[in-house]
Amino acid sequence: MRSLWIAACSAALSLVPGTVALAQAPACRVDVWLADGLETNSDGAVRIDAHNRALRDRDGHPSMLAGMLTPAAQRSALTGMDLPGLLGQAGSLMVLHDGPVDNVAVPAPCGGSLVLQHIVFSHNQLSRMALQGVFVWRPYGSARPFMTLVSTPLPHFTVDADPVSADSALRGALVRNLEQFAGYAVAARR
């Protein structure tokens, strides 16, 4: 069952108790649909087909990455962000949803939905490790949706890093990816 998780408007929520907060909730809403989890995209030193694998790679780094950037970890990373503000929707209520995307949900009169379609750990022997994201921003109303790929290098990320620092690095990269994406989405609207 889909869990609905109200994360942002933290300032408003911290000032007023729940029911009062709901009564005073802004009409505008930014719905964020979290990704299923972390996918991988790895590539060997010799760049031939045999070494290249697709998303949800069986030969990626399953043991190290298992359990990282789960929907719960994504929620935690996003809670401190002012995503509505970054997307030009300052003051909107941010609502975090577990996937899959519910296109039937009644949109708010203003705001939009942000879909974290893919979050991908990219590992290439010839380049840097990176966290990539394919995100979609669909403003409520008649504005066109915007989708693009963003990438944040993980220069200090190592395969044998301790899980806590690896997790922290991935969460940080997710936040930077979202900041980068929001910048592009706002620029595209101009």
Next chain:
Amino acid sequence: MIRVLVASIASIVTAASAGAQAPTAPAPAPTPAAACELHVWPAERFNARTTGWGVGFGLIGALADSAGHADGDAQRRTSLSSALDSPGQTAALNSLALADLLKQQPATVVLHDAPLERHTVNDIKSRRATSNSPCYSELIVADVLYQKAAVYGRSLKTLFIYRQFGDAPEAKRVYKSWGGNGLKIFPPKPGEDIQAANDELVSVFKADFEEFARNEVAAQTATH
């Protein structure tokens, strides 16, 4: 999980349900080739390979060239995987008249969501799906490759494998070939909206299959 998608079956179901409400509706015509099955699997593997002028300078040049494009190719591979994920590939193929294009008997098209492990595709000669169909065939998308060469430009190449079993447990005929067509929009520039590029990938992927099917039919005709 597999999805069985057959236009004829869908029409039967639709007609049957309509028939329950309106008894005067005509009974659906039986499909004579319902026993035939065409199983379709999407690709597991995506690759993006960009080569510049460096490849003309020997091994060192090729390595430097490869390293220079590695970051971009990693992003292009993810873009490919996103636009042509397994449901995207099977949906694209299912929008085509597969049996017609392959000039085979009308068949129930069975779409498999999970790709086959790439290294097993050539090794395993028997039926990959549990089926006793007396008229069984398989269409496997083996590889999806984005290629950009300094001279030839950008293209999407797709390797398809078509295996016809008839009533046998092992393939009686295997046809394997690449389809390849040029790209004009993909890859998008950083920060650009990628929807148009994704649409182009899907459309070129379908064109790749159509090219493969034409070659398969030509090869079939040549052997008869």
